[in-house]
Amino acid sequence: MSLFNVFEISSTALSAQSMRLNSVASNLANAGVVSGSEEGAYRARQPVFSSIYDATREATHRFSGVRVDGIVESDMPPRKEYSPGHPMADNEGYIYRPNVNPAEEMANMISASRSYQSSVEAMNTTKQLILRTLTLGQ
Amino acid sequence: MNAIDAQLGISPEALLIRSRRFELIANNLANADTPGYKARDIDFGEALSRARAEAGELTRTHPAHLQVGGGHNLSIKYRVPEQTSLDGNTVETAREHAAFMDNAIRYQASLNFLDSRIKSIRSALRME
Numbered sequence: 001m002s003l004f005n006v007f008e009i010s011s012t013a014l015s016a017q018s019m020r021l022n023s024v025a026s027n028l029a030n031a032g033v034v035s036g037s038e039e040g041a042y043r044a045r046q047p048v049f050s051s052i053y054d055a056t057r058e059a060t061h062r063f064s065g066v067r068v069d070g071i072v073e074s075d076m077p078p079r080k081e082y083s084p085g086h087p088m089a090d091n092e093g094y095i096y097r098p099n100v101n102p103a104e105e106m107a108n109m110i111s112a113s114r115s116y117q118s119s120v121e122a123m124n125t126t127k128q129l130i131l132r133t134l135t136l137g138q
Numbered sequence: 139m140n141a142i143d144a145q146l147g148i149s150p151e152a153l154l155i156r157s158r159r160f161e162l163i164a165n166n167l168a169n170a171d172t173p174g175y176k177a178r179d180i181d182f183g184e185a186l187s188r189a190r191a192e193a194g195e196l197t198r199t200h201p202a203h204l205q206v207g208g209g210h211n212l213s214i215k216y217r218v219p220e221q222t223s224l225d226g227n228t229v230e231t232a233r234e235h236a237a238f239m240d241n242a243i244r245y246q247a248s249l250n251f252l253d254s255r256i257k258s259i260r261s262a263l264r265m266e
Binding site: 006010017048050063064065111112132133 | 157160170246260
């Protein structure tokens with residue numbers, strides 16, 4: 001029965017969105033980490049999603065969810081701050097803060113949790129329909 | 139097509155297509171944040187008449203009509219978005235939710251029809 005494929009599809013969404021939530025958590029946790037060099041500064045990470053497509057399957061089953069292609073680090077330069085008294089400061093007295101934008105991360109987090117919810121809801125409805133289908137004719 | 143199939147009517151095909159539609163909508167919801175993804179849906183009326191044609195109730199009126207097998211060659215179409223996002227994604231979560239619920243209710247309706255037909259076949263067999 002093809003209703004079971006809904007579970008497969010929705011579960012790919014759940015794992016992709018939870019990976020996104022993980023990267024938000026990592027970004028926010030590291031938002032305050034100060035570094036003594038530009039290379040050593042933490043950079044915001046984001047997962048890149050793509051849809052799973054399998055041309056060998058029949059038409060309706062070709063699209064079967066979403067996957068994470070990889071994690072990319074933001075290209076934005078870390079925030080450079082003049083703070084000669086800081087123990088991590090480099091020779092010129094600069095420290096480097098991560099390029100994490102907390103407002104962006106919060107918006108990302110809400111979007112991820114909403115998408116997670118909608119996939120869970122889809123699975124829930126499907127479960128009820130499958131159970132009803134199983135009692136057909138009784 | 140045997141007598142029991144005829145008695146069950148259109149509901150089995152309808153359920154099959156509805157369940158395919160669930161897959162597509164679930165996939166749209168799963169890809170709500172995928173850049174460049176285009177939302178898809180099934181034209182239910184067209185898919186059902188194709189399934190019936192395959193079941194022998196409708197004939198192919200044109201040689202270009204596709205031969206279908208078990209309602210697999212469904213007419214999948216792209217949804218026309220109200221508003222696309224900057225990354226080219228056309229999934230509108232609210233619409234997909236509405237379509238999902240709509241599909242769920244219609245699936246249950248088909249299920250009820252099928253259920254009552256099965257019950258009437260059973261009572262006919264028992265000769266009560």
